[in-house]
Amino acid sequence: MSASSPYGKKNSYIATGPRSVMDIAIIAAAFIVLVPVLGINRTTDFIIFCIFVLGYNLLYGYMGRLSFGHMLYLGTGAYALTLFTEHVSKNPILAILAGICAGALIGIILGPIIVRTSGACFALINLAFDQVGYFLVIVAFSKYTGGEDGMSAYFGKLPLLDFGKKPVIFGFVLFCLLLTYYLLKKFTSSPYGVLIKSIKENETRVKFLGYNTFAYKWATFIISTSISAFAGALSILNYGYVTPSFIDPSRAVEVIFAALIGGAGSLYGSIIGGVVYMAISNYLASYIPRWEMFLGFALLISVFRFRSGIWGFIVERIEKRHNPSARQS
Amino acid sequence: MINTIAYGLTIGAILYIISIGLSLTFGTMRIVNFAHGFVYTAGAYLLVTSLPLVRDNFILGAVLAVAAVIPISYVIERFVIRKLYGVSIDYAIIATYAVVLIGIDLIKWIWGAAPIPLSDPVGIDVSLGGVTLPLYRLIIIMLSLIIFLSLSLFFKKTMVGKIVVASLEDKDAARSLGISVDKYFSYVFIIGSCLAALGGVLYAPITSVHPYMGMMVLLISFAVVLVGGLGNVKGTFVSAFVLGMIMAITGRFWGPAAETMVFVVMGIVLIFKPIDV
Numbered sequence: 001m002s003a004s005s006p007y008g009k010k011n012s013y014i015a016t017g018p019r020s021v022m023d024i025a026i027i028a029a030a031f032i033v034l035v036p037v038l039g040i041n042r043t044t045d046f047i048i049f050c051i052f053v054l055g056y057n058l059l060y061g062y063m064g065r066l067s068f069g070h071m072l073y074l075g076t077g078a079y080a081l082t083l084f085t086e087h088v089s090k091n092p093i094l095a096i097l098a099g100i101c102a103g104a105l106i107g108i109i110l111g112p113i114i115v116r117t118s119g120a121c122f123a124l125i126n127l128a129f130d131q132v133g134y135f136l137v138i139v140a141f142s143k144y145t146g147g148e149d150g151m152s153a154y155f156g157k158l159p160l161l162d163f164g165k166k167p168v169i170f171g172f173v174l175f176c177l178l179l180t181y182y183l184l185k186k187f188t189s190s191p192y193g194v195l196i197k198s199i200k201e202n203e204t205r206v207k208f209l210g211y212n213t214f215a216y217k218w219a220t221f222i223i224s225t226s227i228s229a230f231a232g233a234l235s236i237l238n239y240g241y242v243t244p245s246f247i248d249p250s251r252a253v254e255v256i257f258a259a260l261i262g263g264a265g266s267l268y269g270s271i272i273g274g275v276v277y278m279a280i281s282n283y284l285a286s287y288i289p290r291w292e293m294f295l296g297f298a299l300l301i302s303v304f305r306f307r308s309g310i311w312g313f314i315v316e317r318i319e320k321r322h323n324p325s326a327r328q329s
Numbered sequence: 330m331i332n333t334i335a336y337g338l339t340i341g342a343i344l345y346i347i348s349i350g351l352s353l354t355f356g357t358m359r360i361v362n363f364a365h366g367f368v369y370t371a372g373a374y375l376l377v378t379s380l381p382l383v384r385d386n387f388i389l390g391a392v393l394a395v396a397a398v399i400p401i402s403y404v405i406e407r408f409v410i411r412k413l414y415g416v417s418i419d420y421a422i423i424a425t426y427a428v429v430l431i432g433i434d435l436i437k438w439i440w441g442a443a444p445i446p447l448s449d450p451v452g453i454d455v456s457l458g459g460v461t462l463p464l465y466r467l468i469i470i471m472l473s474l475i476i477f478l479s480l481s482l483f484f485k486k487t488m489v490g491k492i493v494v495a496s497l498e499d500k501d502a503a504r505s506l507g508i509s510v511d512k513y514f515s516y517v518f519i520i521g522s523c524l525a526a527l528g529g530v531l532y533a534p535i536t537s538v539h540p541y542m543g544m545m546v547l548l549i550s551f552a553v554v555l556v557g558g559l560g561n562v563k564g565t566f567v568s569a570f571v572l573g574m575i576m577a578i579t580g581r582f583w584g585p586a587a588e589t590m591v592f593v594v595m596g597i598v599l600i601f602k603p604i605d606v
Contacts, residue, residue, distance in 0.1 A: 066419040113600050119418045120361040124551050125599055128592035131548065135589040250544065253426060260423060290438065296430030303424045304412060 020185045024178050027271060031174055034275075041238070042282065044170045047177050048234045050274035053258045054180055054267060055227025060256070061265030062188060063220050064200030065115075068123040068252050069130030070228055075247025077103050077229025079137065079145060082153040082242045090156035092163050096233045103229020107222035115217040118203075130249040138244050150243035153236050163237060173234055177271075180227060184267055187223070196220050197265075254281070257295065261302050263309030272311050331460045333581045334574070339466040339535070341573025342473030347528035347546060348553040348565050349480065350521020356497045356560015358514050360413055363425040364405050365525050366547030367432035372398055372526025373533040373542065374440050377447070387450035391530045395523050402522030406515055414511065429543075436540045444539040469531050476524070477566050484562060493517055497560045545588060549576075552595040 034043045052074055059065050080102030084095045114125055137145045145151065155163050162168055187193055198206045199213055207213050236242050245251065254277060262273020280298075285291045306313055347369060354362045375394035383389040409428055413421045451465040484490040496503040496510045504510050529543070536542065549572070557568030572591050580587035 060419075064419075066422060068422070113596065117599065120355075120422065121555070121599065123361070123419070123422055124548075124555065125596065127548065128552065128595055131592050132589050132596075135585065139585040250541075253430070256423060290434050293431050293434035296427040296434070299427035299430070300409070300424055303420045303427070307420070 020182060023185070023268070024182060027181060028174060028178060031177075035170070040166050040170050044166070044173050044238050045235070046275055046278045047170075047173045048231050048238060049258070049278050050271045051173075051177050051180050051234065052228055052231035053255055053262065053270040053274040053277075054177075054184055055224050055231060056255045057259045057262075057264060057267070057270040057273075058184060058188075058220060058227070059224040060259050061263075061269070062193065062200065063196045063217065065118060065217075065221075066123045066256070067126040068256070069126030069128070069249055070224075070255055071247050071249055071252050072126070072130040072133045073103055073106060073225040073228035074232040074235075075133060075137065075244075076106050076225070077232030078236050078242045078246040079232075080229065081233040081236050082151055083144065085153045085155060086151070090154060092155040092158065092161070092237060095153075095155070096230070096237065099233030099236075100226050100230050103226040103232075104222055106229075107218075107225035111218045111221045111225075115214065115221050127249055127252070130247070130252065134244065134247050134249055137247055145242075145244075148244060150241055152241040154240075155237070169238055173238070176230070176234060180230070181267055181271075184227075188267070192216070253299075257299055261298070261306075261309055263311035263313075263315075266309075266311050266315075269309050269311035273309065276310065331458050332462070333577050335457075335460075335462050335466055335470075336580075337574035337577030338470050338570065339573075340576050341570035342470045343528050343532050344546075344550060344553050344573050345473050345566055345569035346476060346531070347525050348550040348557070348569055349476070349562065350518075350524045351547075351550050352554045352557065352560055352562075352565045353493070353497075353517050353521050355554055357493065357500070357517055358410065358414065359418060360410060360421045361418060361425065361551075362410070362518075363422065363547065364409070364428040364432070365425075365522070365550070366543030367429045368398055368402060368405075368522045368543075369525045369529040369546060370436060370538075370540065370543035371401060371432065372529030373538045374436055375526070376530045376533055377440065377445050377538055380447075391527070394530050395526045398522055398526035399519060402519050405522075406518045410518060411511070411515070433540050433543075440540075442540055444537040446537045447534045449534050465534065472531070477562075480562055489513065489516065549588060549591050552591050555595055556598045 031043060031047055034046065038046065052070075055073075056067070056070050059067055059070075077099035081095045081099040084098040085092075088098070089095070110129060114122065114129070117125055138147055142148075157164070161172060163172070188197075195206065195211060195216055199217065203213055232246060235246070258273035258277035259270060260273070261276055262271070263269025280291070280295065284294065288294050302309065308316065347365070351362060351365050354360055354365070372394050375397045376390055379393040379397070380387070380390040383393065405428055409424055413424060449463055449465050451463065451468065453464040454461045455464050455467065456462075484494050492503065492508055492510075492513050493516075496508070496513060500510055528546075532546075553565060553569045553572055556572065557564035557566070572594065575590055575594060576587045579590040
């Protein structure tokens with residue numbers, strides 16, 4: 001189905017220097033404009049979710065592997081940061097780094113098992129591991145994780161970054177989003193990015209060209225889990241406490257929905273999808289009592305009608321206007 | 330010990346009844362059907378509604394509940410599953426999950442979110458080797474054996490069964506012989522859904538009925554299907570009982586770990602035997 005994807009046909013989509021600087025400026029400006037509309041706390045929340053969607057979309061949109069248990073990696077980051085502040089150091093920067101490292105570690109450990117599968121098996125095995133992780137947090141290690149109640153995280157003060165102040169957290173998180181965006185832009189427009197897209201299209205062929213596809217898939221998986229753990233760690237920085245809902249497998253559909261509705265396989269799409277999903281769950285839920293049903297119908301419509309998502313739809317429109325004779329996809 | 334074995338066999342029997350439909354849909358249509366879990370839940374809720382109508386006659390209530398699932402599964406098949414043939418499996422997963430979201434919300438709308446307890450429909454205990462067991466559990470185990478035997482016969486002896494087996498093996502070859510494969514897939518889907526609803530009906534008196542009862546059972550059924558082999562009737566039967574026993578034995582020593590153990594076993598099996606779908 002990825003054949004109908006509008007990306008990759010035109011080289012203009014592989015951005016170079018000035019283009020990505022412009023992208024970053026647009027994203028930063030968009031979120032700063034959102035602050036007076038949504039309030040600083042919620043905007044921070046939106047940005048963190050967008051980082052999670054970016055990490056997820058690298059796996060789903062670029063490499064074509066649908067994971068149904070990505071909450072595990074978000075939760076790993078969240079719990080790693082909290083446990084780090086509790087037992088090792090209260091330095092927030094070090095704690096976030098610990099969260100990212102925990103995400104990378106779980107990717108390194110589980111990767112060889114998970115990335116050998118694809119399709120339905122990949123989705124289900126991630127879900128199974130998520131289920132195991134949820135059990136570990138809620139029952140097996142409840143002495144350390146606080147079980148159902150979760151636990152609070154306390155941070156020390158840094159000379160320049162005082163994370164007790166909301167605007168500082170907002171600025172830091174926005175910087176993190178832009179950094180993630182920039183790095184992913186570099187990654188995905190490099191030969192490495194082209195290769196993982198080729199794995200999505202036809203893995204056997206890439207293997208026959210002599211590439212070690214296993215290593216590339218594993219590396220992508222580790223990057224994705226690290227970014228997800230990064231998002232998890234940042235949310236604890238914002239909330240100040242961790243609960244098992246950060247690792248709850250039944251919430252996995254949120255990030256899938258965001259990635260799908262924004263546009264799988266594009267970084268802009270991830271951010272649009274993240275904002276749209278957060279807007280639906282934060283605001284529409286208070287207007288529509290049956291919002292889960294609404295989410296279900298929206299998912300069905302996006303699967304049957306808008307497979308390229310909102311951003312893909314916009315790109316198609318622009319391309320059609322500039323080049324009416326172009327192939328209709 | 331006998332109690333644990335009987336408990337494991339009961340779970341295995343219900344898992345088999347649910348998984349066989351999932352396994353056939355998975356094997357024939359290459360669709361990971363999350364909606365199966367919703368159909369299971371719907372079966373249990375329809376039983377709750379139908380029991381007062383038939384003056385608490387469990388068998389009549391069960392028949393009514395399973396019959397009421399047929400139109401529901403037809404709607405799901407007609408408007409969602411049929412459009413997913415040949416589409417990437419990821420979209421099938423997402424679309425059937427969307428059906429679950431809609432379905433669970435409908436259930437909460439109609440019946441409310443609070444759990445509904447049901448009493449044991451037989452209410453007779455039999456003593457077996459010095460241990461007393463509810464007769465109802467033994468009936469469930471017998472019923473799963475009957476379903477297994479009749480499905481095996483169905484696939485071996487009847488024309489429709491043979492066509493389904495042939496399509497399981499090679500869909501394109503079956504299609505090129507002039508068989509309208511998709512029509513038979515619809516039958517398979519509806520039979521599978523009825524069995525899922527039957528599983529929900531049978532399990533409802535053992536646990537309580539609540540809107541999310543289907544999700545965990547569905548995940549365990551996926552484990553059963555993956556361990557047993559896709560579309561493999563015998564493999565599903567064996568793996569359902571093996572995983573049921575594992576759940577019962579784990580549950581005896583450490584209750585909360587029972588379900589997690591199933592996923593650990595599934596992970597181990599997938600390490601040695603990865604399946605590409």
